[in-house]
Amino acid sequence: MSSPYRRALVTGASSGIGRAIATELAADGVDLVVVARSTDRLSALADELDVEVEVMTADLLDDTDVRRVVERLGVDPAIDLLVNNAGFGNGGRFDRLDLDRELAQVQIHIRVMMQLTHAALTAMRARGGGGGILNVSSMGGFQPMPGSATYMACKAYETSFSESIRLENAGSGIHVTALCPGFVDTPMVQRDAAARRLPRQLLLSPEGVARAGIDGVAENKAVVVPGVGWKAAAALSGAMPRSATRLLLAGVGRLGRSGS
Numbered sequence: 180m181s182s183p184y185r186r187a188l189v190t191g192a193s194s195g196i197g198r199a200i201a202t203e204l205a206a207d208g209v210d211l212v213v214v215a216r217s218t219d220r221l222s223a224l225a226d227e228l229d230v231e232v233e234v235m236t237a238d239l240l241d242d243t244d245v246r247r248v249v250e251r252l253g254v255d256p257a258i259d260l261l262v263n264n265a266g267f268g269n270g271g272r273f274d275r276l277d278l279d280r281e282l283a284q285v286q287i288h289i290r291v292m293m294q295l296t297h298a299a300l301t302a303m304r305a306r307g308g309g310g311g312i313l314n315v316s317s318m319g320g321f322q323p324m325p326g327s328a329t330y331m332a333c334k335a336y337e338t339s340f341s342e343s344i345r346l347e348n349a350g351s352g353i354h355v356t357a358l359c360p361g362f363v364d365t366p367m368v369q370r371d372a373a374a375r376r377l378p379r380q381l382l383l384s385p386e387g388v389a390r391a392g393i394d395g396v397a398e399n400k401a402v403v404v405p406g407v408g409w410k411a412a413a414a415l416s417g418a419m420p421r422s423a424t425r426l427l428l429a430g431v432g433r434l435g436r437s438g439s
Contacts, residue, residue: 191265199385288333358392
């Protein structure tokens with residue numbers, strides 16, 4: 180299908196959802212700047228795609244590397260779609276987890292996401308508006324999640340932040356969308372004990388999630404929850420009283436996550 184975007188910068192593009200988003204965008208004819216820590220994986224991805232691909236090796240927990248990505252968002256060839264996908268999860272009871280690792284999640288999911296979003300918005304506004312920002316969040320951010328407290332709190336922030344930025348830019352032609360999937364069949368989720376207990380039909384494909392997010396930002400949707408079952412779960416979560424949600428999730432932390 181055709182795309183309203185000409186060039187996209189995708190973080191965390193070497194695997195999982197990020198790789199699928201890059202591949203789907205390339206299928207739409209969108210040129211790419213792909214960002215991740217692994218040059219080899221990014222180069223292999225670039226070789227597979229039939230569009231112009233700029234490989235940008237960067238560790239987004241390193242301030243110098245983050246500044247390089249921020250600078251790239253403000254120069255030509257212009258980026259008119261930013262995909263904030265980079266991140267990682269860390270399961271277990273919070274007081275038993277390494278605090279530096281928990282703070283690193285906050286760094287990459289919140290601080291870096293804000294830095295890149297600010298740079299992209301500034302550049303898009305300077306060009307007269309138009310463009311898109313797709314923030315890969317999670318349906319888990321809709322409710323408390325014992326065993327993934329920091330990760331899901333970050334995702335709640337990402338979703339709320341995206342919705343607010345979208346409203347601030349209404350009428351500018353800049354679309355901002357939060358992509359909020361349930362469990363996706365990626366290496367990170369495959370290591371999750373709770374995900375391994377799910378019926379296979381509830382485990383989403385990275386390609387399907389990627390397509391839902393790409394179409395969602397093009398259509399200027401505020402929040403995208405891929406999959407019929409997950410949409411129903413999201414609706415139920417929003418309808419339940421917060422006290423009932425906490426009671427329902429009280430045992431999740433005992434589902435066998437590492438470190439619990």
